[in-house]
Amino acid sequence: MVGIASYGAYVPRLRLPLSAIAGGKPGGPEKSVANWDEDSVTMAVAAAIACLDGVERTTVDGVVFASTSYPFKEKQAAAIIAKALDLRRDVLTVDLGDSLRAGTTALRTAADSIRAGSAKRVLVVAGETRMAAPRSPLEANIGDGAASFLVADAEVALAIEAHYAIADEIIDVWRTEGDPFVHAWEDRFVVDHGYRENVEEVVRGLFAKTGLGAKDFARLVLYGPDARSHAGVARELGFASGQVQDGLFGKVGNAGAAFAPLLLAAAMEEVKAGDRLLLVSYGDGAEAFVLGATPLVGRLEGRRGVAWHLARRAELASYDLYLRFRQLLATEHDRRAGAGLSATKHFRDRDADLTLLAQRCRRCAQAQYPHQRVCYRCHAKDEFEPLRLSDRIGSLKSFTFDNFAGSPSPPLVASVVDVEGARLYLQLTDCAPQEVKLDMPVELTFRKIHEAGGTPNYYWKGTPVR
Amino acid sequence: MRKDAIRDKVAVVGMGCCKFGENWDQDPQDMIVEAAYEAYADAGLEDPQRQIEAVFCGAQYPSKGTAEVADALKLYDRPVSMVVNYCATGTDAFRYGVFAVACGMYDTVLVVGFDKPKDRGVSGPSVAVTGVRGLPATPAGWFSHCAARYFQTYGAGREDLARIAVKNHHNGTLAPKSMLKREITVDDALKARIISWPFGLYDCAAQSDGAAAAILTRRDLAKGFRDDYIVVRAIGIALAPDPKEDPDFDFLRWKPTVYAAKQVYDQAGITNPRAEIHVAQVHDCFTLTELLAYEDLGFCEKGSAKEHIASGTFALGGELPVNTDGGLKTFGHPTGATGVRMIYENYKQLQGKADERQVKNATVGLSHNIGGAPQACGICIVATP
Numbered sequence: 001m002v003g004i005a006s007y008g009a010y011v012p013r014l015r016l017p018l019s020a021i022a023g024g025k026p027g028g029p030e031k032s033v034a035n036w037d038e039d040s041v042t043m044a045v046a047a048a049i050a051c052l053d054g055v056e057r058t059t060v061d062g063v064v065f066a067s068t069s070y071p072f073k074e075k076q077a078a079a080i081i082a083k084a085l086d087l088r089r090d091v092l093t094v095d096l097g098d099s100l101r102a103g104t105t106a107l108r109t110a111a112d113s114i115r116a117g118s119a120k121r122v123l124v125v126a127g128e129t130r131m132a133a134p135r136s137p138l139e140a141n142i143g144d145g146a147a148s149f150l151v152a153d154a155e156v157a158l159a160i161e162a163h164y165a166i167a168d169e170i171i172d173v174w175r176t177e178g179d180p181f182v183h184a185w186e187d188r189f190v191v192d193h194g195y196r197e198n199v200e201e202v203v204r205g206l207f208a209k210t211g212l213g214a215k216d217f218a219r220l221v222l223y224g225p226d227a228r229s230h231a232g233v234a235r236e237l238g239f240a241s242g243q244v245q246d247g248l249f250g251k252v253g254n255a256g257a258a259f260a261p262l263l264l265a266a267a268m269e270e271v272k273a274g275d276r277l278l279l280v281s282y283g284d285g286a287e288a289f290v291l292g293a294t295p296l297v298g299r300l301e302g303r304r305g306v307a308w309h310l311a312r313r314a315e316l317a318s319y320d321l322y323l324r325f326r327q328l329l330a331t332e333h334d335r336r337a338g339a340g341l342s343a344t345k346h347f348r349d350r351d352a353d354l355t356l357l358a359q360r361c362r363r364c365a366q367a368q369y370p371h372q373r374v375c376y377r378c379h380a381k382d383e384f385e386p387l388r389l390s391d392r393i394g395s396l397k398s399f400t401f402d403n404f405a406g407s408p409s410p411p412l413v414a415s416v417v418d419v420e421g422a423r424l425y426l427q428l429t430d431c432a433p434q435e436v437k438l439d440m441p442v443e444l445t446f447r448k449i450h451e452a453g454g455t456p457n458y459y460w461k462g463t464p465v466r
Numbered sequence: 467m468r469k470d471a472i473r474d475k476v477a478v479v480g481m482g483c484c485k486f487g488e489n490w491d492q493d494p495q496d497m498i499v500e501a502a503y504e505a506y507a508d509a510g511l512e513d514p515q516r517q518i519e520a521v522f523c524g525a526q527y528p529s530k531g532t533a534e535v536a537d538a539l540k541l542y543d544r545p546v547s548m549v550v551n552y553c554a555t556g557t558d559a560f561r562y563g564v565f566a567v568a569c570g571m572y573d574t575v576l577v578v579g580f581d582k583p584k585d586r587g588v589s590g591p592s593v594a595v596t597g598v599r600g601l602p603a604t605p606a607g608w609f610s611h612c613a614a615r616y617f618q619t620y621g622a623g624r625e626d627l628a629r630i631a632v633k634n635h636h637n638g639t640l641a642p643k644s645m646l647k648r649e650i651t652v653d654d655a656l657k658a659r660i661i662s663w664p665f666g667l668y669d670c671a672a673q674s675d676g677a678a679a680a681i682l683t684r685r686d687l688a689k690g691f692r693d694d695y696i697v698v699r700a701i702g703i704a705l706a707p708d709p710k711e712d713p714d715f716d717f718l719r720w721k722p723t724v725y726a727a728k729q730v731y732d733q734a735g736i737t738n739p740r741a742e743i744h745v746a747q748v749h750d751c752f753t754l755t756e757l758l759a760y761e762d763l764g765f766c767e768k769g770s771a772k773e774h775i776a777s778g779t780f781a782l783g784g785e786l787p788v789n790t791d792g793g794l795k796t797f798g799h800p801t802g803a804t805g806v807r808m809i810y811e812n813y814k815q816l817q818g819k820a821d822e823r824q825v826k827n828a829t830v831g832l833s834h835n836i837g838g839a840p841q842a843c844g845i846c847i848v849a850t851p
Contacts, residue, residue: 341597341598342597345597346598349597349598349599352599353598353599366713367713368711368713369711370599370711376707376712376713376714377713377714397615397715397717398611398612398613398614398615398717399611399614400606400607400610400611400613400614400662400663400664401660401662401663402604402606402607402610402661402662402663403659403660403661403662404590404604404606404607404661404662405604405607405662411660411662411663412607414607414611414662416611416709416710416715416717418713421713422713423710423711423712423713423715425599425708425710425711433663438614438615438618449598449599457598458598459598459599
C-alpha cells in the first residue's frame with residue numbers, strides 16, 4: 001500500500017500583522033513571513049528534518065521538491081536539499097515548479113514512482129516564499145511556509161486510496177521571468193472560473209470515480225485562495241464546516257504550492273485511525289486525493305507540525321523591516337554585492353557547509369569542525385570518521401551582538417557553539433539578543449548565510465531550542 | 467629553543483615613528499620615509515645606503531610588497547624581506563631583524579613596519595565575505611567572544627573595560643604622535659553606541675595609517691652610534707588554534723598570549739613579570755584584549771584584572787604602567803606598524819625621553835601584539851644594557 005509514512009511542517013517564526021500592510025488596528029490577522037535568511041529551500045529543509053525524525057536517512061530513495069518561488073532558474077533545489085539532509089548519493093532528485101498545484105503533483109509523482117517500482121521511500125517537500133507588490137491586496141494574502149511528507153510503500157499513516165486530476169488553462173495568477181511579484185486577474189473572475197470550477201470538477205470527478213461523497217470524509221483538506229472562497233466552495237461541495245480543515249487564513253496566509261501540503265500536515269496532527277481525508281489542491285487545473293488514516297497515524301504525534309510552529313511566533317517589528325528582508329528597500333549594503341563564492345571552494349567544502357559533517361578522531365574520539373587532516377588533540381593524521389552535526393543539539397559557549405557586520409536585522413548574533421565536542425562558529429537566527437544565555441541549548445537550522453554574487457549561499461545557523 | 471641565543475646581543479640604536487592618523491595626504495612611502503629618516507637621524511647614521519645591510523619589513527596589506535620600502539628609501543642591492551603575521555606583523559619583522567644581526571650575518575639592519583588601512587574607504591576594517599562559513603571579518607566580533615564567559619566567571623563588566631579606555635585616552639593626550647588626543651569619561655564609554663557587545667565605540671581602537679622604524683646593530687657596535695642604546699632581551703611568536711574552532715577553548719584567556727609569554731619569560735629568565743617588567747605596551751585593539759593581556763602576561767592573577775584596573779596598577783604612576791602612549795586606542799592600528807610603534811615607546815621610556823609619560827626607573831619594557839581570530843601573538847622584551 002502506497003501512502004504517507006511521515007510528515008513535517010515549517011512555518012517561519014516571524015509574523016507580519018496585516019494591519020502593517022493595509023492599515024487598520026494592530027493585533028488582528030497576520031501572515032507568516034520568512035526571516036531574511038530563509039527561502040523556499042531553507043524552509044523545505046526544516047520541514048524535511050521534522051519529517052525524517054526517526055527515519056534512517058539512508059533509506060530515502062528520492063526527493064521531490066515543489067515551489068514556485070525557488071531562487072534559481074537553473075540549478076536544482078532537490079539536490080541542495082538532499083545534500084543538506086545527508087541523503088544517499090544515488091537519490092532521485094526532482095524539482096517541480098511553476099504551478100500552485102506543484103505541491104500535490106509532487107505527492108502524486110512520488111507515489112507513482114513507488115508504484116512503478118523505481119523507489120520505496122520518496123521525500124516530498126514543498127516550500128514557498130512568494131512575493132507580491134508591496135501593499136497590494138495579494139501581498140496581504142500570501143504567507144510563507146513549507147511541508148514535507150515521506151511517501152512510502154509500507155508502514156504508511158495515510159494510504160493514498162484514490163486520485164484524480166485535471167489540467168486547465170486560465171490566466172488567473174502568474175509571474176514572469178525577471179518579475180519578483182506574483183500578479184492576479186480580477187479576483188471574482190479568478191475565483192469563479194478558476195478556483196471554483198476546477199475544484200468542483202475535480203472533486204465531483206473523484207466522487208464519481210470512487211463512489212464516495214462528502215459525508216464519507218472526516219476531513220476536507222482544501223486549498224483556498226482566500227477564506228471566503230475556501231468556505232464557499234467547501235459548502236457547495238456539501239461539506240459541513242466541522243469537516244473542513246482550518247485554512248490558516250489570518251495566521252499563515254496562502255502558502256502557494258506549499259499551502260495544500262501544509263494544511264494536510266496540520267490535518268495529520270489531528271486525524272485518527274480510520275478517518276478518511278479528501279485533499280484538494282488548485283493551480284492550472286486541480287488535483288484531489290482520497291487518503292485513509294491507518295493506526296500508524298498515532299505514532300507520528302510529538303513532531304514539529306503546524307500547531308507547534310503556530311505557537312512559536314514573533315511579530316516582525318515593522319513593515320520597513322519586512323521590505324528590507326525582501327530587498328525591496330535600498331540599503332547601504334547590498335547583500336548581493338561581491339564576487340560571490342568560489343565554486344571550487346564550495347565544491348571542496350560541500351560536506352562541511354551543506355551537510356554539516358564534522359569529524360571524529362578514530363584514535364582519541366575528539367570531534368572537530370571544520371575538516372582537518374591532523375587531529376587537534378592527538379595529532380593523528382587522516383584518522384577520522386564523519387559525524388553529522390545538523391540533527392544534534394549544541395551548547396552556547398560564547399556570543400556577541402555585532403552591529404558592525406552588515407545584517408538586515410542588526411545586531412548579528414555571532415556565537416561559538418559546542419556540538420558533540422566540536423566547536424562551530426555560527427550566527428544565531430530567530431533569536432532576540434535578550435534570549436541569549438551562556439550554555440543554553442542550541443539547535444541547527446539551514447539558512448541563507450549571504451547572497452554574495454547574487455545567489456543564495458546556504459549554511460547552518462544556530463537557534464535556541466524552543 | 468636555546469634560551470640565551472639572542473639575549474642582550476642585539477642593540478636598538480635608532481628609532482622613528484611617523485605621526486599616526488588618518489593620513490589622507492600621505493601614501494605609504496611618505497610615512498616610511500618619515501619613520502626611517504627619523505630613525506636614521508636618531509641613530510646618527512651618516513650613510514644609510516652603506517650602513518644598512520638588510521631590511522626587514524612588516525605590513526598586513528601592502529599594495530606593492532617589499533618594493534614599497536625599497537623604493538621609498540632607495541635601498542636596493544641588498545636583502546629586503548617582508549613578514550605577515552596578523553597583528554604581530556611588526557613585532558615579527560623586528561624579530562627577523564634581531565635574528566639577522568644576532569647570527570652575525572649583518573652588522574646593521576633596518577626594520578620597517580607600516581600599513582595604510584585608510585585607503586579602503588571604510589571607518590573600520592572592510593566587511594568582506596570570504597566564504598560560506600565565515601561571518602564578515604569583524605575583529606570586534608572576534609575579540610568579544612571571551613567577554614560573556616569572562617564576565618560571568620569573574621564578575622567583571624563593561625565598567626572595567628571602560629576604565630581601560632579612559633586610561634588609554636588620557637595617556638594618548640601625552641603622546642606627540644598619537645591620533646586621538648581627547649580625555650573621555652567612564653560614562654562616555656558606557657553610553658557610546660555598541661559596535662559588538664560588549665564593545666562600545668570607545669572600547670575599540672581606531673583605524674589609522676602609520677609607519678615606524680628601528681635600526682638594529684650588534685651590541686658591541688652600539689656604542690659607536692650612541693650611549694643610551696637599549697638591548698633586545700627576548701622575543702617570541704606563538705600561534706594557537708582559531709578560538710572559534712578550538713575544541714579546548716575556555717573563553718577566559720587568549721592562548722597565543724599565554725604561549726608567547728612563556729617563551730619570552732623563559733628567554734629573559736623572568737619569573738615575576740609584574741615586578742621584573744617596568745613598563746608595558748600591550749595590544750589594546752579592544753579594551754578586553756588589554757584586560758586579558760594583564761592576566762595572560764602574568765601581570766596579575768587570572769580573574770583579578772578588575773581589581774587592578776580599579777586600583778590603578780596599570781595607570782601612569784601605577785606599579786606597572788601599561789600603554790603609556792595611549793596604545794592602539796589612541797594611535798589607531800595600522801597593523802604592520804603597531805608592533806614597531808610599541809617598541810618605539812618602550813625605547814623612549816628606557817632612554818628616559820618620554821616626557822610627561824615617563825615611567826620612573828624603567829629598565830625593562832615589554833610589548834605585546836595579538837591578532838587574527840586571534841591566533842597569533844608576538845612579544846618583545848627590551849632592556850637597558
